[in-house]
Amino acid sequence: MKYIVVTGGVISGLGKGITASSIGKLLQARGLKVTAIKIDPYLNYDAGTMNPYQHGEVFVLDDGGEVDLDLGNYERFLDVNLSSDHNITTGKVYLTVIERERKGEYLGKTVQIIPHITEEIKRRIKKIAIETMADVVIIEVGGTVGDIESMPFLEAMRQLRMEEGEKNVFFVHTTLVPMVEVVGEQKTKPTQHSVKELRSLGIQPDMLVGRSKEPLTEETRRKISLFCDVPYEAVVSAPDASSIYEVPLIFEQQGVGEYIMGKMQLWGERPDWKEWRRYLHRLFNPKDEVTVAIVGKYVHLKDSYISHREAFTHVSSHLQVKVNLRWVDSEEVEEKGTDILQNVHAILIPGGFGIRGTEGKIMAAQYAREQGIPFLGVCFGFQMAVIEFARHVLGYEDAHSTELARTSHPVIDLLPEQRDIDKLGGTMRLGAHKVIIERGSKAYEIYKSEEIFERHRHRYEVNPEYIDEFEKNGLHFSGKDESGARMEIFELRGHPFFMGSQFHPEFKSRPLRPSPLHTALIKAALEYKNHR
Ligand code: GLN
Numbered sequence: 001m002k003y004i005v006v007t008g009g010v011i012s013g014l015g016k017g018i019t020a021s022s023i024g025k026l027l028q029a030r031g032l033k034v035t036a037i038k039i040d041p042y043l044n045y046d047a048g049t050m051n052p053y054q055h056g057e058v059f060v061l062d063d064g065g066e067v068d069l070d071l072g073n074y075e076r077f078l079d080v081n082l083s084s085d086h087n088i089t090t091g092k093v094y095l096t097v098i099e100r101e102r103k104g105e106y107l108g109k110t111v112q113i114i115p116h117i118t119e120e121i122k123r124r125i126k127k128i129a130i131e132t133m134a135d136v137v138i139i140e141v142g143g144t145v146g147d148i149e150s151m152p153f154l155e156a157m158r159q160l161r162m163e164e165g166e167k168n169v170f171f172v173h174t175t176l177v178p179m180v181e182v183v184g185e186q187k188t189k190p191t192q193h194s195v196k197e198l199r200s201l202g203i204q205p206d207m208l209v210g211r212s213k214e215p216l217t218e219e220t221r222r223k224i225s226l227f228c229d230v231p232y233e234a235v236v237s238a239p240d241a242s243s244i245y246e247v248p249l250i251f252e253q254q255g256v257g258e259y260i261m262g263k264m265q266l267w268g269e270r271p272d273w274k275e276w277r278r279y280l281h282r283l284f285n286p287k288d289e290v291t292v293a294i295v296g297k298y299v300h301l302k303d304s305y306i307s308h309r310e311a312f313t314h315v316s317s318h319l320q321v322k323v324n325l326r327w328v329d330s331e332e333v334e335e336k337g338t339d340i341l342q343n344v345h346a347i348l349i350p351g352g353f354g355i356r357g358t359e360g361k362i363m364a365a366q367y368a369r370e371q372g373i374p375f376l377g378v379c380f381g382f383q384m385a386v387i388e389f390a391r392h393v394l395g396y397e398d399a400h401s402t403e404l405a406r407t408s409h410p411v412i413d414l415l416p417e418q419r420d421i422d423k424l425g426g427t428m429r430l431g432a433h434k435v436i437i438e439r440g441s442k443a444y445e446i447y448k449s450e451e452i453f454e455r456h457r458h459r460y461e462v463n464p465e466y467i468d469e470f471e472k473n474g475l476h477f478s479g480k481d482e483s484g485a486r487m488e489i490f491e492l493r494g495h496p497f498f499m500g501s502q503f504h505p506e507f508k509s510r511p512l513r514p515s516p517l518h519t520a521l522i523k524a525a526l527e528y529k530n531h532r
Helices: 016-028 070-078 090-103 113-132 151-164 189-200 218-228 244-253 256-263 274-284 302-319 330-336 358-371 380-392 442-447 464-472 516-531
Strands: 002-008 034-040 087-089 136-141 169-176 207-212 235-239 288-296 321-329 346-349 375-378 410-414 429-437 451-458 460-462 475-480 487-492 498-501
Touching: 002 016, 002 151, 016 034, 016 070, 016 136, 016 169, 016 244, 016 256, 034 070, 034 113, 070 244, 070 302, 087 090, 087 113, 090 113, 113 136, 113 151, 136 151, 151 169, 169 189, 189 207, 189 218, 207 218, 207 256, 218 235, 235 244, 244 256, 244 274, 274 302, 288 302, 288 330, 288 358, 288 516, 302 321, 302 516, 321 330, 321 516, 330 358, 346 358, 346 380, 346 516, 358 375, 358 380, 375 380, 375 516, 380 410, 380 460, 380 464, 380 487, 380 498, 429 442, 429 487, 442 475, 442 487, 442 516, 460 464, 464 475, 498 516
Parallel strands: 002 136, 002 169, 034 087, 034 136, 169 207, 207 235, 288 321, 288 346, 346 375, 375 498
Antiparallel strands: 410 460, 429 451, 429 475, 475 487, 487 498
């Protein structure tokens, strides 16, 4: 088994996830089977109970795991489907150890961080290595070296190297190389300090990735090499890129792939980047452009909707159309009206929870419906559009979701199986479920299949009692679950493109296989822009 451990220093938010994904891509391009694990040193069991302002979007996997958004990056770069075991948190590790202790499995012993917690961390990692039969497992350690929370994990990584041997565990440390504008010089001190910190934990990095605005100068690389005791060739420059999908190629040019293969004694094919380069070429050479408004309440942190952003990037390359995203705060729509939505060619309302900003979302849906603007509502966005329709077309003024208000017209209501659930963690309708699409519908035209699997994360649904009425008035449900009782897709008759999905199509979007619904929305936006 081979492991590559990616750590980060100086500051968080350096793009460790992109470094990890890109290194994985380099090895995958050489014909190796690669998988990835994200370690999150927080005490939450999973990401499901945190709001997006904490760590960005909660990503959802096929198996229903609610995980860190970096798993989304791994899935997109490596084009693999991961399971929730690939996100190891302090919460998961401690819960296992404490449960074991209560069963008496450590009878007579004092249970301690070393060895019991570190053993459990390694057990989880090795289990994935075995189960996936990967040639290389990339392990990204979240947080910044020096945090109290990440200590047990780094200690476990140190032990892993001892146990598995030097050539089987490779340490990549990502740091910040700031540029002091006044003197125009790249500063290596923060990197030196962070490597010192890492060394004090018994880990000497094999490779350093320096994040900086401009490429690292030769002098900077030499200095880092000398002071951090890392070979010159292993000091990698990671300047800001126009697209994250460019990073594997930036690394490739510097020989990162060959270097790691050599050090880890791996053998593989010559990498072929033709497809990847074609993807980037199309992305960077758009023939047209459209503007899409994303109306949500977490718009001030772009990572809150990272999967939508990425899905639109994938579509952008696929259709060779630049997609400008206009992030619109739904509370602002509430206060100032729909004027901020003028001149957009499509509107998307993403998932969400809670009452704040909902009236703004409903206003945005109404605006799109009445003005004939292409619209896609996803999960909460789907629900908001249904409420809007009930209020303004069916005439139920107080129509609402029971998640949000008491109402005499609960057009969105709790899923029946949710009624007896009292715990909030990991209990939504989660993960990939089958959706049956009606032949001849717009949804069918888009998915070209009667059966699809898409990922879910919700507790509420369209109340079955109102379906007949919606249908009679033109809101047609063209996608349902297998039982036929749950509404999964709507399309509005007589509108050029007004659709919604109870599932989240953004989670399965991949660079070379963009989300069908996002693709259809952009096609409609082009149509709207050019042929209106
Ligand atoms: N809050 C809504 C529900 O639970 C929508 C969830 C979401 O958008 N992911 O059904």
